[in-house]
Structure formats: C-alpha cells, structure tokens
Amino acid sequence: EIVMTQSPATLSVSPGERATLSCRASQSVSSNLAWYQQKPGRAPRLLIYGASTRATGIPARFSGSGSGTEFTLTISSLQSDDFAVYYCQQYHKWPPRTFGQGTKVEVK
Amino acid sequence: QVQLVESGGGVVQPGGSLRLSCAASGFTFSGYALHWVRQAPGKGLEWVAFIRFDGTNTYYADSVKGRFTISRDNSKNTLYLQMNSLGAEDTAMYYCARDLSGTGDFWGHGTLVTVSS
Numbered sequence: 001e002i003v004m005t006q007s008p009a010t011l012s013v014s015p016g017e018r019a020t021l022s023c024r025a026s027q028s029v030s031s032n033l034a035w036y037q038q039k040p041g042r043a044p045r046l047l048i049y050g051a052s053t054r055a056t057g058i059p060a061r062f063s064g065s066g067s068g069t070e071f072t073l074t075i076s077s078l079q080s081d082d083f084a085v086y087y088c089q090q091y092h093k094w095p096p097r098t099f100g101q102g103t104k105v106e107v108k
Numbered sequence: 109q110v111q112l113v114e115s116g117g118g119v120v121q122p123g124g125s126l127r128l129s130c131a132a133s134g135f136t137f138s139g140y141a142l143h144w145v146r147q148a149p150g151k152g153l154e155w156v157a158f159i160r161f162d163g164t165n166t167y168y169a170d171s172v173k174g175r176f177t178i179s180r181d182n183s184k185n186t187l188y189l190q191m192n193s194l195g196a197e198d199t200a201m202y203y204c205a206r207d208l209s210g211t212g213d214f215w216g217h218g219t220l221v222t223v224s225s
Contacts, residue, residue: 032210034210034211034212036153036212038153042217043203043215043216043217043218044145044153044203044205044212044215045215046208046211046212046213046214049208049209049210049211049213050209055208055213056213087152087153089153089155089211091210091211094155094158094167095155095158095167095168095169096155096169096170097143097155097158097210098155099152099153099154099155100152101152102152102153
C-alpha cells in the first residue's frame, strides 16, 4: 500500500498570503495525484488531478505541482473561502486509493 | 447538473447489516465508474470500494473486504453498498463519488452510519 504523508498538519495563514501544502508518497505515483478541499460538514471537492490540472470551475489561484513522490498545492492569495482541510490522494497503484491525513489551513 | 444523493444510513447494532444507496442524476450514469469513500467522525478520508461503469469489476479496501459489497443498477441510476458484520470501526459518513480519470470529481453529501449498541 502506498502511504501518503501531508505536511504540515496545520497551516496558519493570513488572508491574501500564499499557502504551500506538501504531500509525499512512500513510492512513486507518477502524476496520478489529486487534491481535494473539504469544509466542515461538507463533502470533499476536487481541486486538482493529474498533479497539476485544475478541475472544472476551480480558480486559478489554486495550482498543483510535482511528480513521483513529492507534490505541492499552492494557493497564491488566500481568500476567506479557502480556509478548509486539504487532502491529497494517489490513484497510481491501487487498490487501495490512499489519501493523506490532511492539512488544515486556518486563519492566522 | 450532476447530483449524487446518498441514503440508507442510520444506527445499527454491532454485527448488523445496512444497505446504502446513491441515486445519480444529471449525467450518463452507465458511462462512469463510481466509488464509496468514508470518513469517521473527526478523521480523514478512507477509500472503501470501486465499481466499473458496467459493474464487471469491483475493488475493496482490506478493511471491508469480505464484509461489504458494492453494486450498481444502471437501469435505476443507482449505486449500492451492502455492509455486513458491522463494527464500531465502520462508524462514519459514507460518500459516493463519480470517477474521473481515477479521482472523484463529484461527490454526494454523504449518509451517516453509526454502529452502536
């Protein structure tokens, strides 16, 4: 099973600042990596797939990069709507399709 | 617009069974693979099961293999998850999600399963 590790667990950022979230895979997942956003009491929302392709309707301030074992989600200028928990997921070698444990982005 | 609506959750005793449903609309249901993903209270996301668009292949997490069965009825645009031998560790919000190139591009709002005596 591929283990996904996200860091940091919590990221404190001021509105308008840049946020950088990391995701590491225990073995290469090529570019088969997705990012999701989840707000309290809501279902996850797909942000990025293929490591760097934004899903339909996702603002350009969200960008993904990386391949192999190291990935990054960058939010260029945090809006109030962006404070949430973010998960990465690999779909390269499965089952299972494994998620990271999440990074909570909170207001500084 | 794409909609996925889960139902069938509730409180069940340990060792009991439950069948979840996910009713789909707004897209060609028979053309898409589907997933079940769960989230225990206050915890992260756990992938549970997958079914191909035509139902010919299914895959499960080890934690549910042999106890859960994913199925679909393309004539009714509905996905199912039959859950047997439930334990406290199965307490979670259960989401269905449409597959897009390996990811979940649309998710339902979830249905809560609580295993408790």
